Structure formats: C-alpha cells, structure tokens
Amino acid sequence: xxxxxxxxxxxxxxxxxxxxxxxxxxxxxxxxxxxxxxxxxxxxxxxxxxxxxxxxxxxxxxxxxxxxxxxxxxxxxxxxxxxxxxxxxxxxxxxxxxxxxxxxxxxxxxxxxxxxxxxxxxxxxxxxxxxxxxxxxxxxxxxxxxxxxxxxxxxxxxxxxxxxxxxxxxxxxxxxxxxxxxxxxxxxxxxxx
Numbered sequence: 001x002x003x004x005x006x007x008x009x010x011x012x013x014x015x016x017x018x019x020x021x022x023x024x025x026x027x028x029x030x031x032x033x034x035x036x037x038x039x040x041x042x043x044x045x046x047x048x049x050x051x052x053x054x055x056x057x058x059x060x061x062x063x064x065x066x067x068x069x070x071x072x073x074x075x076x077x078x079x080x081x082x083x084x085x086x087x088x089x090x091x092x093x094x095x096x097x098x099x100x101x102x103x104x105x106x107x108x109x110x111x112x113x114x115x116x117x118x119x120x121x122x123x124x125x126x127x128x129x130x131x132x133x134x135x136x137x138x139x140x141x142x143x144x145x146x147x148x149x150x151x152x153x154x155x156x157x158x159x160x161x162x163x164x165x166x167x168x169x170x171x172x173x174x175x176x177x178x179x180x181x182x183x184x185x186x187x188x189x190x191x192x193x
Contacts, residue, residue: 009034011089013043013053013064020045020102021053021066023090041090044101046082054123055089056131056153062086064093064101065109065133067120074144077118081135082106109133110151115140124153 010028015021023041025034044050044066052067063085069078084093084101092100099105110119110133122135131153138144 009089011055013055015043015051015053017049017051021050021064039090042102043091043093044084044106046104046106048078052121052123054125056124056126057089058131060087062089062093063124065122065124066106067122068106071118071121073118074138074146075117075140076144077138078112079118079120080108080112081110081120081122081133083109110135116149117144119149 008028010026010031012024012026012033013021014024021043023043025037025039026032027034027036043053043064046068048069050066050068051071053064054066055062055064057063063083065081065083068080068082071077071079084095084106086093092102094100095105096107097105112118117138117140119135119137122133124131124133126132133151133153134148135151136146136148139147
C-alpha cells in the first residue's frame, strides 16, 4: 500500500508478473477499495515479467519503481530495477522519451554490475526529507547468495538517481567502498516537462 498525493489518498499498487502493474484508490477510513473512485488504473507492463511496484512523490511528480525480468535464479538472475514518471498518480507513466510504461517502456535504474547480480524486488520510500530504495541482489562473489541493500535516492531538480554509497548492506562480510556499485544515474528523466 502506498500513500501518495497532496490530498492524502491511499493507493494500492499491485499486479501480476504476467499481466502488469495496477493501481487502485483505497478508502482512507476503512482501507477497502474506494467507492468514490472505482477505476482500476493500468500502470506498467513488460513482456519479460514485471513485479515489485512502489511509488514515491517529489516536487509534483510521481516516480514508480518496479522490477523487470527474472528473479530468484542466483547468478543467472536477470532482474533489474526500472523507473518512470508522471505528474498525477494515476498516470499515464512514461519513460524519458515520453513512451508509455504500459507498452513496456521505462528507464533502467539498477541492473547487474559486477558482483551485484539482479538488483530488484525492492521498495522506494521516504524517511523525513530523504528517499531510499531497499532491494535484494545476488552476490557474484558469494556463489549467488541473496543479499539486501539500501540505496539513497537523489531526486533534486527532478534528477532521479541512486548514489553509489550504499547506506546499509545486510551481509555476512563487509564491503569496501571501492567494491560497492558505481554511481548510477538517470538524468534523462530530468527536464522532461
């Protein structure tokens, strides 16, 4: 369940690996589907599999995060984290070129990089004025062991990016700064007004 929007509506973001991600407004008093807005909004689709949606809002935009492709195969996982943007929570959500997420388009935020295989299955969230993305990955240096990571997200001036300095890693061994994932950015979302 996600809170989003200046009117403080509650929204349920859910979906199927096969049929795409959906959005449904909830009644804030009961937590049940809203009688005031009964629309089931299509949010995103991808023919190779899509799941794990979450949304954060910042400066009048909504940034939907979700995972594409195959999870749970250790070092053979192809999972990756994707993001788009819209000016209203119900969409339409698009990639950096204005192409619809319902047609499988999105901007890649995280993907396999060195030992960090298949990052995804995460949740974007805000803690005070800071934004984070918590996700799992498979560690290529630990025989594909599933590990967790917490990334800070920078949304200043509509530039969405994960910083290379990981806030926390829940792992059995420490990782030095030079072995952390590189700084990944999606500047193509910025300035797309």
